[in-house]
Amino acid sequence: MTNTMNTVSTLLDSFHNTWHLPILELVNHAWRDRTPEALLSAAKQAEQGIDALMYLQEVVERLVKRGDSTITPEEAWRVANDLEELSLSLQALTAELGELSLDIAKVYGMIQNE
Numbered sequence: 760m761t762n763t764m765n766t767v768s769t770l771l772d773s774f775h776n777t778w779h780l781p782i783l784e785l786v787n788h789a790w791r792d793r794t795p796e797a798l799l800s801a802a803k804q805a806e807q808g809i810d811a812l813m814y815l816q817e818v819v820e821r822l823v824k825r826g827d828s829t830i831t832p833e834e835a836w837r838v839a840n841d842l843e844e845l846s847l848s849l850q851a852l853t854a855e856l857g858e859l860s861l862d863i864a865k866v867y868g869m870i871q872n873e
Contacts, residue, residue, distance in 0.1 A: 763830040767819055767838050774815050778808040786852050798863055802856050809849050816842055
């Protein structure tokens, strides 16, 4: 593994531990509790996580495009795949929160049951 790849791997691991795992935990908590408060907490964390992922993608792109970057094409492909998987995961979690919001709205009488 190269210096650039070590840096990128550290950034990806940090994002996973700082954002992705906590978002997963909050979404699971929101589904268990089914309260507006739990939903709001998970939605806020997911929104911040999406912003953080967008920033991470920009940083990684700059690192890879730097003149002194030592990343190989295979490593670049692996990083792009990891970023795509994180993005798809956050999209799926956002969709889940949308479904949960409808369920909670029905329970609290904000919309009619079908």
